Each structure stands twice: as structure tokens, then as C-alpha cells.
Amino acid sequence: MDTQEKEYVISAFTENHAGVLNRITSVFLRRKINIESIKVSESSVKGISMFTIITYADEGVVSRLVKQIEKIVDVLKAEYYASEKLLAHEIALFKVGKEVFDNIEKITGLYPIQIMEVKDEYAVLELTGCKETIDALRDYLKSRGLLIQAARSGSVILHAGNAEDVLGDLMQ
Numbered sequence: 001m002d003t004q005e006k007e008y009v010i011s012a013f014t015e016n017h018a019g020v021l022n023r024i025t026s027v028f029l030r031r032k033i034n035i036e037s038i039k040v041s042e043s044s045v046k047g048i049s050m051f052t053i054i055t056y057a058d059e060g061v062v063s064r065l066v067k068q069i070e071k072i073v074d075v076l077k078a079e080y081y082a083s084e085k086l087l088a089h090e091i092a093l094f095k096v097g098k099e100v101f102d103n104i105e106k107i108t109g110l111y112p113i114q115i116m117e118v119k120d121e122y123a124v125l126e127l128t129g130c131k132e133t134i135d136a137l138r139d140y141l142k143s144r145g146l147l148i149q150a151a152r153s154g155s156v157i158l159h160a161g162n163a164e165d166v167l168g169d170l171m172q
Contacts, residue, residue, distance in 0.1 A: 007036075008062045009086055009157060012051040012069055012078040013043060021072045022052060027068045033057055035153035039149045048076065052157055054083070088155040092134045095149040096141055103144065111137045122148055131155070 014020045021040060026033050037054040055062065062080045069078040093116065100107070100123055107125075108114060111133065117124040127137055134152060141147040 004164075005056050005058050007054060007083040008054040008059070008080050009088065009155065010051070010055065010066060010069070010078065010080045011157065012053070013045075013076045014049050014072075015074040015076065016042075016047050016049045016052060017074050020049070020072070021051075023072050024069055024075070025144050027072075028053075028055070028067060031061070033061065033065065033066065035046055039154040039156065041156075042073065054153055054155055071145065082122040086157050088130065088157045089127050089128055089130060090134055090153050090155055091126065092138070092150060094127070094141055094147060095122050096125060096146045097122060097148060100125070100141070100146050103146075107137075107140070110140070113137070 007008065012024065014024075025038070033055055035053055035055055039051075039052045039073075040049055042048075055065075057065070066078045066080050069075055091112040098118075098121065112126055113127070114126040115123060116126045125137075127134055138147065138150055
């Protein structure tokens with residue numbers, strides 16, 4: 001068993017009922033495991049939600065978490081993946097000082113940003129990409145005193161198949 005902590009992505013398909021989020025997060029709370037990121041969205045199957053949870057733990061702990069999550073009544077299926085095994089992207093918005101335009105050519109050369117809004121006092125930049133790229137842009141802007149505020153979506157992932165494939169016989 002690997003006892004080294006690393007980043008894992010837990011994916012859970014659930015019926016879209018009130019209280020499911022609380023029941024899933026309570027599994028982490030009882031074990032004192034931190035949730036780095038959690039996103040709940042509609043899946044491609046009507047009435048089925050998909051939870052994407054990012055956590056750092058060893059594989060044995062994550063495996064036990066997923067087994068507990070699968071015991072929750074409204075959970076149809078839960079799985080976990082080492083983060084490097086998935087295609088995961090985030091969207092980040094950066095509110096930056098107008099001085100950013102003094103370096104805009106360098107920034108656009110390093111990062112595939114979109115300029116979303118320009119005001120007299122600030123500009124809003126958008127970056128879609130992997131966690132490391134978003135962290136790098138945030139650090140770059142912060143180190144130059146340009147960053148006013150940042151917000152990010154959390155990871156959006158794609159499974160190898162679609163929701164119907166992942167849920168298999170449970171959909172019949």
C-alpha cells in the first residue's frame with residue numbers, strides 16, 4: 001500500500017436530492033480529511049449530479065473514503081483517480097491593476113489569457129488551463145504587485161467515457 005500523500009480526484013455520481021452534499025462532506029469531516037476543492041454540476045444524464053472532489057491523502061485513505069461515499073443512499077457510483085491520470089482544467093479570473101498593460105505583451109506571450117474587462121482602475125484577465133499554469137500566472141502577477149483579486153473554478157474533469165458509460169447498469 002502506498003502511504004505517500006498525493007493529490008487525488010474523487011468523482012461521484014448522485015441523484016440530485018437535497019442533503020447529498022452535506023452527507024458526502026461529512027464523510028471527510030468524520031475522518032478529518034481536508035477537501036481542497038469541490039464542484040457539483042449537472043451530468044449529461046438528467047437528474048444526476050456529478051461531484052468532483054480534490055483531496056490530498058494516501059491511496060488507502062482515499063479508497064476507504066470512496067467506499068464510505070458509495071454507501072450513501074443517493075450516491076450511484078464513486079471512483080477515485082490520481083490527479084495526473086485525468087484531464088483537468090480550471091478557469092481563473094484575475095483582477096489586476098491597470099499597470100498590467102505595461103507588461104501585457106510579455107504576459108500574453110507566456111500565458112493564453114483573455115482580457116475580459118477593462119476599467120479605469122483595473123482590468124480582469126481570464127485564464128483557462130491546468131492548475132500549475134494558473135498558479136504560475138497568479139504568482140507572476142502577485143510578485144509584480146499587479147494582483148488585486150483572484151478567483152478560480154476548481155477542477156473540471158472529463159472521464160474516459162460519458163456519464164452513461166460510467167454509470168453502466170445503474171441507469172437501467
